[in-house]
Amino acid sequence: MTLVDPVGRTPGRTTVSARALQHLATGLARDAARVPRRDVAVALSDERGQLRVSVTVPVALADDGGRSLVASAEGLRSAVIGGMRELAGRAVGTVDVRYSGVRKISERRV
16 A cells, blocks of 8 residues: 555655766756767766766767857757656756767668
8 A cells, every 4th residue: 555645755765876867967968968878977076966967978970060069069058957856856057069070960761
């Protein structure tokens, strides 16, 4: 039997480890940057109670011409901030994006 409190929440605790947050941030950055996971480096730190996420990814050059680096970095920041809030319930105060290297990305159809 599950007990439900008057607000509609189930009593108990959900814990998300630092390692899980690291993997989540890496996956979010990988998806937003459209690069392989092995090319993504993520570091997490505390900034006055919020997360500070430092992301290092290569520049992804797509066959379609792609977006500017500024637009790509903004999209990556938004994806990490939104994803961490939605999936882990964590507030991200800052996302630093560093580009390192270049990868040619060819879109494949399956």
